Amino acid sequence: MASTSASTSFLQAIQNRRTIYHLSNKKILSDDALVKLVRQAVREAPSSFNVQSSRVVVLLGEQHTNYWLKIVPDALRASSGERAVEASKPKLEGFAAGQGTILFFEDMALIKGQQEAFPRYAPNFPHWSKHASGMAQVYTWTLLEAEGYGANLQHYGNLTGETLKKLYNLPETYELQGEMVFGYPETPAGEKEYMLDHERVIAYGHSE
Numbered sequence: 001m002a003s004t005s006a007s008t009s010f011l012q013a014i015q016n017r018r019t020i021y022h023l024s025n026k027k028i029l030s031d032d033a034l035v036k037l038v039r040q041a042v043r044e045a046p047s048s049f050n051v052q053s054s055r056v057v058v059l060l061g062e063q064h065t066n067y068w069l070k071i072v073p074d075a076l077r078a079s080s081g082e083r084a085v086e087a088s089k090p091k092l093e094g095f096a097a098g099q100g101t102i103l104f105f106e107d108m109a110l111i112k113g114q115q116e117a118f119p120r121y122a123p124n125f126p127h128w129s130k131h132a133s134g135m136a137q138v139y140t141w142t143l144l145e146a147e148g149y150g151a152n153l154q155h156y157g158n159l160t161g162e163t164l165k166k167l168y169n170l171p172e173t174y175e176l177q178g179e180m181v182f183g184y185p186e187t188p189a190g191e192k193e194y195m196l197d198h199e200r201v202i203a204y205g206h207s208e
């Protein structure tokens, strides 16, 4: 059972997690400690039937800059032309200025296995796989923030997923879900507008 102070610090951590775009590569943790942190987040994230389908690749140093300054521009050029690359350049250079990128994949071989094992739920497993990825992502994002990093989440996977699988010799069954850029937070997140809580969450009934 979570104690009051544990739930307070968890709440604080999730309140602190924000989208931060202005990042630099000033070091916070060693590479080993960083990878360990990401492993811990992914390890604890829940998944449907405990399938543990999330797979993660951490890009550091030149692997990270290569993604934002070569792989993504090349993919954008091929799909949308040079103008799209020019228009995206400042944004992509901003991502490259961070310290690293965490690629979140789902191994669809495991999801197919679930569909075969439990045909009754077959259409739902791909949705639950995405939920599980989101859970691994938000754990990772929050832990990074708690360690002093800033992070933001990007989605170029439909353009770059296949290239990444070839480059890093990843299984064909991996499906890229999102790319989390992280680094030293040079500028804090801006103000965030919130809807009214009671319009989003309602309750019926009474507990004793």
Ligand SMILES: Cc1cc2nc3c(=O)[nH]c(=O)nc-3n(C[C@H](O)[C@H](O)[C@H](O)COP(=O)(O)O)c2cc1C
Pocket: 017, 018, 019, 020, 152, 153, 154, 155, 189, 192
């Ligand atoms: C599923 C999901 C997809 C997102 N995709 C992107 C994205 O492609 N690019 C981006 O800059 N931010 C993306 N974001 C970040 C959201 O814009 C951001 O979380 C939202 O505006 C709330 O701000 P906060 O993260 O500071 O709380 C995404 C967030 C979620 C949860």
